[in-house]
Amino acid sequence: xxxxxxxxxxxxxxxxxxxxxxxxxxxxxxxxxxxxxxxxxxxxxxxxxxxxxxxxxxxxxxxxxxxxxxxxxxxxxxxxxxxxxxxxxxxxxxxxxxxxxxxxxxxxxxxxxxxxxxxxxxxxxxxxxxxxxxxxxxxxxxxxxxxxxxxxxxxxxxxxxxxxxxxxxxxxxxxxxxxxxxxxxxxxxxxxxxxxxxxxxxxxxxxxxxxxxxxxxxxxxxxxxxxxxxxxxxxxxxxxxxxxxxxxxxxxxxxxxxxxxxxxxxxxxxxxxxxxxxxxxxxxxxxxxxxxxxxxxxxxxxxxxxxxxxxxxxxxxxxxxxxxxxxxxxxxxxxxxxxxxxxxxxxxxxxxxxxxxxxxxxxxxxxxxxxxxxxxxxxxxxxxxxxxxxxxxxxxxxxxxxxxxxxxxxxxxxxxxxxxxxxxxxxxxxxxxxxxxxxxxxxxxxxxxxxxxxxxxxxxxxxxxxxxxxxxxxxxxxxxxxxxxxxxxxxxxxxxxxxxxxxxxxx
Numbered sequence: 001x002x003x004x005x006x007x008x009x010x011x012x013x014x015x016x017x018x019x020x021x022x023x024x025x026x027x028x029x030x031x032x033x034x035x036x037x038x039x040x041x042x043x044x045x046x047x048x049x050x051x052x053x054x055x056x057x058x059x060x061x062x063x064x065x066x067x068x069x070x071x072x073x074x075x076x077x078x079x080x081x082x083x084x085x086x087x088x089x090x091x092x093x094x095x096x097x098x099x100x101x102x103x104x105x106x107x108x109x110x111x112x113x114x115x116x117x118x119x120x121x122x123x124x125x126x127x128x129x130x131x132x133x134x135x136x137x138x139x140x141x142x143x144x145x146x147x148x149x150x151x152x153x154x155x156x157x158x159x160x161x162x163x164x165x166x167x168x169x170x171x172x173x174x175x176x177x178x179x180x181x182x183x184x185x186x187x188x189x190x191x192x193x194x195x196x197x198x199x200x201x202x203x204x205x206x207x208x209x210x211x212x213x214x215x216x217x218x219x220x221x222x223x224x225x226x227x228x229x230x231x232x233x234x235x236x237x238x239x240x241x242x243x244x245x246x247x248x249x250x251x252x253x254x255x256x257x258x259x260x261x262x263x264x265x266x267x268x269x270x271x272x273x274x275x276x277x278x279x280x281x282x283x284x285x286x287x288x289x290x291x292x293x294x295x296x297x298x299x300x301x302x303x304x305x306x307x308x309x310x311x312x313x314x315x316x317x318x319x320x321x322x323x324x325x326x327x328x329x330x331x332x333x334x335x336x337x338x339x340x341x342x343x344x345x346x347x348x349x350x351x352x353x354x355x356x357x358x359x360x361x362x363x364x365x366x367x368x369x370x371x372x373x374x375x376x377x378x379x380x381x382x383x384x385x386x387x388x389x390x391x392x393x394x395x396x397x398x399x400x401x402x403x404x405x406x407x408x409x410x411x412x413x414x415x416x417x418x419x420x421x422x423x424x425x426x427x428x429x430x431x432x433x434x435x436x437x438x439x440x441x442x443x444x445x446x447x448x449x450x451x452x453x454x455x456x457x458x459x460x461x462x463x464x465x466x467x468x469x470x471x472x473x474x475x476x477x478x479x480x481x482x483x484x485x486x487x488x489x490x491x492x493x494x495x496x497x498x499x500x501x502x503x504x505x506x507x
Contacts, residue, residue, distance in 0.1 A: 002034050017070040043226065047497070049497075056072065059149055060150075075259070079129070079130035145200075154167065161211070170282040206286050209234075231496075233498070235495045237491075239491065240487065242266070256458055256459045259335065261334070271326045278448075328448055
């Protein structure tokens with residue numbers, strides 16, 4: 001397994017972007033390195049699967065394939081004001097009210113989901129709307145069918161197939177905020193309320209499916225005419241990790257501690273409508289009977305022109321991986337970012353040093369010290385804090401030398417420039433991950449009445465034994481970490497294997 005980091009392009013206004021070409025170059029570089037290290041001839045590769053960081057979007061030219069924007073990642077918060085404005089708009093509040101009334105009359109979960117829907121910066125739809133507002137010329141090109149919209153999986157698939165396949169899978173589409181997981185179609189109300197042209201959206205297909213043949217990159221036909229490697233699987237990273245943990249039955253739960261915190265609970269073949277921060281998503285799909293409804297735009301969508309890329313090749317294969325599996329998902333954007341921030345502030349140098357600091361805190365009784373000296377940690381994103389400054393009692397919050405901002409909140413009662421307080425600073429931020437997990441799990445139990453008996457945990461941050469023990473202590477059930485850290489890679493391999501008929505039944 002190889003790793004290549006793509007530098008984030010960040011700004012003080014909340015921007016968090018990637019260079020699309022840098023993403024593609026990094027992707028190709030990794031393919032080369034993996035083949036060389038594993039000493040595998042390309043002609044031995046049966047298929048390729050793709051798993052990506054979801055909801056990181058861009059626009060590109062349909063004819064030239066040149067990016068027209070940077071990749072706007074899911075951590076970008078510039079659309080916060082827009083999300084707040086839209087959530088308070090008369091049209092959107094009317095739509096939510098209609099959802100409440102329809103749910104009261106019909107008790108159909110899809111109306112409850114509509115009633116609880118609200119725009120958040122993590123959703124691709126609100127960042128796409130922000131992008132189109134900021135660059136009006138793009139909206140005209142979108143309406144004329146000159147541009148393609150996609151997240152990372154669609155962009156990589158487009159480049160790999162030489163612009164012949166314009167598609168995504170249901171797992172990635174279901175978390176964009178503009179896809180209806182109940183009807184399995186792009187949402188007419190959301191697209192209309194945001195003014196997003198449907199003709200820029202990719203087709204949506206099962207996770208395990210034949211998406212086309214690699215044309216570009218180290219494994220492409222252009223590099224080696226004798227190669228014909230199919231792309232047979234696409235899946236979002238959180239769903240891929242859930243699949244890797246063998247969570248295939250209702251009531252099983254998985255926690256991914258990566259850049260953020262992602263909690264997924266299986267609800268089986270039925271989508272559950274939940275409120276208060278949770279939402280139904282599609283985990284994966286592989287059954288051919290679902291293809292017709294999955295790949296269809298809502299009625300009235302604009303058909304592609306003759307210059308549009310060809311559709312995904314048809315196939316008569318039938319696969320079985322639960323066919324269509326739904327999850328309930330909750331998330332918090334900071335986990336690995338907390339670790340990175342602590343390291344950048346010289347709180348620790350290596351992960352082993354951080355782990356020793358956490359255990360040292362146990363021996364020194366730092367929990368009692370924090371309580372005795374009135375030390376508080378308040379998770380609150382900086383951009384969110386900025387919006388509420390003037391509403392705070394006593395006026396805007398001013399931090400002194402014994403208070404400081406972290407990446408997702410502020411600490412009162414500590415000065416982390418003092419070496420004596422560094423142990424407590426590290427403990428406070430890492431422990432916040434455990435309490436955030438507890439909050440999400442308890443909320444989900446209340447909303448869904450799903451109560452898992454064990455929590456499977458993965459991700460780079462899950463390497464900390466101290467953190468996993470603290471999570472288990474606060475949630476009251478066992479926590480299990482398996483050997484594979486990069487579970488998303490294995491999930492991609494599973495769906496690709498099923499798509500290539502290598503694994504007809506994963507279970």
